Amino acid sequence: MASLGANPRRTPQGPRPGAASSGFPSPAPVPGPREAEEEEVEEEEELAEIHLCVLWNSGYLGIAYYDTSDSTIHFMPDAPDHESLKLLQRVLDEINPQSVVTSAKQDENMTRFLGKLASQEHREPKRPEIIFLPSVDFGLEISKQRLLSGNYSFIPDAMTATEKILFLSSIIPFDCLLTVRALGGLLKFLGRRRIGVELEDYNVSVPILGFKKFMLTHLVNIDQDTYSVLQIFKSESHPSVYKVASGLKEGLSLFGILNRCHCKWGEKLLRLWFTRPTHDLGELSSRLDVIQFFLLPQNLDMAQMLHRLLGHIKNVPLILKRMKLSHTKVSDWQVLYKTVYSALGLRDACRSLPQSIQLFRDIAQEFSDDLHHIASLIGKVVDFEGSLAENRFTVLPNIDPEIDEKKRRLMGLPSFLTEVARKELENLDSRIPSCSVIYIPLIGFLLSIPRLPSMVEASDFEINGLDFMFLSEEKLHYRSARTKELDALLGDLHCEIRDQETLLMYQLQCQVLARAAVLTRVLDLASRLDVLLALASAARDYGYSRPRYSPQVLGVRIQNGRHPLMELCARTFVPNSTECGGDKGRVKVITGPNSSGKSIYLKQVGLITFMALVGSFVPAEEAEIGAVDAIFTRIHSCESISLGLSTFMIDLNQVAKAVNNATAQSLVLIDEFGKGTNTVDGLALLAAVLRHWLARGPTCPHIFVATNFLSLVQLQLLPQGPLVQYL
Numbered sequence: 001m002a003s004l005g006a007n008p009r010r011t012p013q014g015p016r017p018g019a020a021s022s023g024f025p026s027p028a029p030v031p032g033p034r035e036a037e038e039e040e041v042e043e044e045e046e047l048a049e050i051h052l053c054v055l056w057n058s059g060y061l062g063i064a065y066y067d068t069s070d071s072t073i074h075f076m077p078d079a080p081d082h083e084s085l086k087l088l089q090r091v092l093d094e095i096n097p098q099s100v101v102t103s104a105k106q107d108e109n110m111t112r113f114l115g116k117l118a119s120q121e122h123r124e125p126k127r128p129e130i131i132f133l134p135s136v137d138f139g140l141e142i143s144k145q146r147l148l149s150g151n152y153s154f155i156p157d158a159m160t161a162t163e164k165i166l167f168l169s170s171i172i173p174f175d176c177l178l179t180v181r182a183l184g185g186l187l188k189f190l191g192r193r194r195i196g197v198e199l200e201d202y203n204v205s206v207p208i209l210g211f212k213k214f215m216l217t218h219l220v221n222i223d224q225d226t227y228s229v230l231q232i233f234k235s236e237s238h239p240s241v242y243k244v245a246s247g248l249k250e251g252l253s254l255f256g257i258l259n260r261c262h263c264k265w266g267e268k269l270l271r272l273w274f275t276r277p278t279h280d281l282g283e284l285s286s287r288l289d290v291i292q293f294f295l296l297p298q299n300l301d302m303a304q305m306l307h308r309l310l311g312h313i314k315n316v317p318l319i320l321k322r323m324k325l326s327h328t329k330v331s332d333w334q335v336l337y338k339t340v341y342s343a344l345g346l347r348d349a350c351r352s353l354p355q356s357i358q359l360f361r362d363i364a365q366e367f368s369d370d371l372h373h374i375a376s377l378i379g380k381v382v383d384f385e386g387s388l389a390e391n392r393f394t395v396l397p398n399i400d401p402e403i404d405e406k407k408r409r410l411m412g413l414p415s416f417l418t419e420v421a422r423k424e425l426e427n428l429d430s431r432i433p434s435c436s437v438i439y440i441p442l443i444g445f446l447l448s449i450p451r452l453p454s455m456v457e458a459s460d461f462e463i464n465g466l467d468f469m470f471l472s473e474e475k476l477h478y479r480s481a482r483t484k485e486l487d488a489l490l491g492d493l494h495c496e497i498r499d500q501e502t503l504l505m506y507q508l509q510c511q512v513l514a515r516a517a518v519l520t521r522v523l524d525l526a527s528r529l530d531v532l533l534a535l536a537s538a539a540r541d542y543g544y545s546r547p548r549y550s551p552q553v554l555g556v557r558i559q560n561g562r563h564p565l566m567e568l569c570a571r572t573f574v575p576n577s578t579e580c581g582g583d584k585g586r587v588k589v590i591t592g593p594n595s596s597g598k599s600i601y602l603k604q605v606g607l608i609t610f611m612a613l614v615g616s617f618v619p620a621e622e623a624e625i626g627a628v629d630a631i632f633t634r635i636h637s638c639e640s641i642s643l644g645l646s647t648f649m650i651d652l653n654q655v656a657k658a659v660n661n662a663t664a665q666s667l668v669l670i671d672e673f674g675k676g677t678n679t680v681d682g683l684a685l686l687a688a689v690l691r692h693w694l695a696r697g698p699t700c701p702h703i704f705v706a707t708n709f710l711s712l713v714q715l716q717l718l719p720q721g722p723l724v725q726y727l
Contacts, residue, residue: 051195052097052128053186054088055138055178056081056110062178063091063214064186068196071207074214075183077223078176080275083317085113090216092117092128100128101189105135133185140177143184147172150187154210166649170656171211175224213661218280220613221630221661225654229636230254230606231565232274254564254607258538258616262310265523266530273531277613279628281549286358287532287615288546293357294536295617303533306349310533312342313526316519323509330387333378336512340375343367343522346529359532363525370515371522381508392498393505403500410493413439420482427465437483441494445483449476535616542567544617547608553626554665555581555702556609561620563604564611578605580702581626585725587690590706591713598706599635602669605704606631609667630666632658632701634673648676655689664699671706683709687717694723 048069055062059082064075081087092100100114118130136142148165155164174180190206197204215221227233234253250256255274261267278284294303314335322328347367353360386394397404417437424447425435436448447466451474455461461468466478512519538544542564560575567573574597580588590598611618612625634654651673658668673686686709693700700723711717718724 049098049195050095051099051101051186051189051193052091052095053101053182053189054091054110055103055182055185056085056088056107057178059083060178061085061088062176062180062182063088064179064182065095065097065214066186066190066195066206066208071196071209072212073183073186073208073210074212075172075179076214076216077173078178080272083109085109087216088113094216097128099131101131101133101185103135103138103185104132106132131189133189137188138181138185140181140184143181143187144174146184146187147180150208151205152208152210166653168211170653171660173223218278218283220277220279220628221666222277222610223632223657225636226606226631226633229633230603230610232607232610252565252569254611257542257564257568258535260534260537261530262307262533263313263527263530264315265313265527266310266534269527270531270534273614277610279549279551279613281551284549284613284615287535288617289357290359290529290532291536291539291615291617292546293354294533295540302349302353303536306346306529307533309342309345309349310526310530312338313523313530314339316523320513320516320519323513326506326509328393328505328509330384330391330393333382333387333393334384337375337378337382339522340371340378340519343526344371344375346526347371359525359528363529366518366521366525368518370518374512374515374519377508377511381504393501395501395504400500400504403497403504406493406497406500409490410497413490413493417445420486424480424482429463437486438477439494441492444492445486445490446477447480447483449478450474451476539617542619544619545621545623547612547618547620547623547625549612549625551627553581553624555579555586555626556605556628556667557581557622557624558605558608558618558620559622561604561608561618561623563600564607564619566600566604567619575620576601576604580704585722586700587694587703587705587718587724588727589690589712589718589724590704590727591708591710592706594708599671602633602635602671602704602706606633606667606669627665628667629663630661631669632662632666633669633671634658635669635671646676651676652685658701659689659692662693662701664696664701666701668693668701668703670703672708673705675708679709683711683717687712690718694719694721697723 048067050065050067052063052065054064059080060078061076061081062078064073066073076091079087100117102110102114114130117128148168155167159167172180172183194200195206197206213221231252232254234251234256235249250259255271259267259270261270293299316336316339319328319332319336322332344367347363350360350363350367355361355364381395381399383394383396395403417439421435421437424437425432428435428449431452431454432449434450438446438448440446446469449463451471455476461471461476463478466480469477469479471477556578557580558576558578560577562573562575580586590601592598608618608620608623609625609628609631612623613628632654634651655670655673658666658670662668670686673682673689675682677685686705686707690703690705693703713726
């Protein structure tokens, strides 16, 4: 608001400047017998269909699909995914579904993704049908009921309802809520469409011959129990009373000691790598190459400089989202400016580094000149000081001559309005000691007069030649002939300036959004660099070494390995070596007194293997990791009243998962299995499970068993042979 007034001596006063805040806003030849047979096979293969059901919520995916070729339902446990749904795209590329089923109430990102999928002409004839079912069909409880009440040929009719529940709980992860809901929605769809039984009687149900866990190529299968017992993640309540309601903090865990990321997106990517360990040798080697480079003493200064630059890389997707919605804040322009200039610094630094390393080459090439263009535009247009002062987007001088002229006129109003106020005061009653001419955005120019003691009633506010407008803070506001003339002459300068600057902001946003792809790529590559710098820092401080990968070798060989968490807590730690692989010693039975370190040894083997599978250096003198496709554990019972299961039943479920899913390339860690029941039954269960695996011969998993059942050895309950080794 600009104002002008006169003092009690009837001397006009200078104007009071002010501003209003605003937001910017084609007949074929007859085939011979052989050809006909081949054609029939091809037709049968073409009849095979896959129907996929997917749900996405809060950054997690629940996926289940039905394959008519084997009448089996496959599911993937809840898995984190980016807003771009890259994981879902990988699933679609791998299985090529006939249809995709989802809830009618889905996130906008999922709806947009499925819309694009349905419109992709190049996917024909494999372009899937997108089907939306009512959200009620995906309710958690109704989905559980559908799963438990289903008629499955692989479940004996003699099973009681309770036994059926326990059996299914060992196959289906009921703690993965999105997966359960996706399975329930898939069953509803199969029943409604009657897939494969369209011409049968209505009482014939869709055949379901089994449930199988589905994992993407190269991903290692690790369940939530394993993550918990190995302390890969561990959440604790925040100690600050001010942050109790805001969530949890990471406790003593593998993630906690390795997370040295300098930006939130790096931390997010590290967590994603931890939830998706892989045996893709190309990917793992590329990660280790970067870590090894930064471990060289001569590269320490470069690592520190890159860390500082990464600290300025902020949440670019959020800023781009706000730009699309025209909800950009002044701080967003500042953050984007710093992010782009930091990205340019990363590019210049990586261009001086060995281009034989893929990450450095990607940053040097993909951080294009579009970044410099964006930074130059923002720096030349945005007036950061003025924007902060007025809490809105303002532009620098010499951008738009019209805006500059209007700002000059607005700044010159004080002296001009002083003269106007003086002339107005000359025409007022002598009892009025002072007056001021004020400017209010959207309203215009007004004459402000102090309220006299005699002005009590509303009728007293009337003054000849003036139109009364309102009373505020003991001041009467009027329109006069001169203020009307000012409105016609000058107009609403402030709003006009704001509208023109809003238009410039919109044009600048369009320029930035046109180059959004490079900004998104900046975040992806910067996050990857941040994670690998963090892993390099931890490897340097804790004395980790680079693991070797031997896919032709089945097993794990560790020389003087250490537990990454225990060595930080204990004064002394004795390293242990491990060797398993080939056709010898696939089952290692470890016995010893309590507190002798059996459990720590099992966890150590699991953690070192896990670290190698995420592309980290490992706490060992040497480590050679063969082909590992899964890690299963039965070390600790993750009890919960919501499961409705006893501790011993939870133990059985954990072992059942390993029995059902472990392959010759899986690592199985079992600690004190069978102690939850009487000694004879526990010993019998342990021996039976191990004998089951040993009967598989060369396809037996790599098993480490720690037990206090000495009778297992003394009574020779396990078959003698090279597959069993006692430690």
